[in-house]
Amino acid sequence: MIVKTKTGYQVRSESGRNLSADDLTEDEAHARLAQVEAFKARDAKKSKKSDLKTWAKSR
DSSP: OEEEOSSSEEEBOTTOOBOSOSOBOHHHHHHHHHHHHHHHHHHHHHHHHHHHHHHHHHO
16 A cells, blocks of 8 residues: 655565665655565465475375
């Protein structure tokens, strides 16, 4: 989520963890949020592939 701070905008996780600096412009914050979401999707895809490899080796 994007939160307005005294010095600009900041990207935070749902749990409140800071995922960016607190002095971003609104456009920079949206770009950073898109970047974070892309990393999450990439890691989830990588995790599924490793699960399949582990499953295949056990058979």
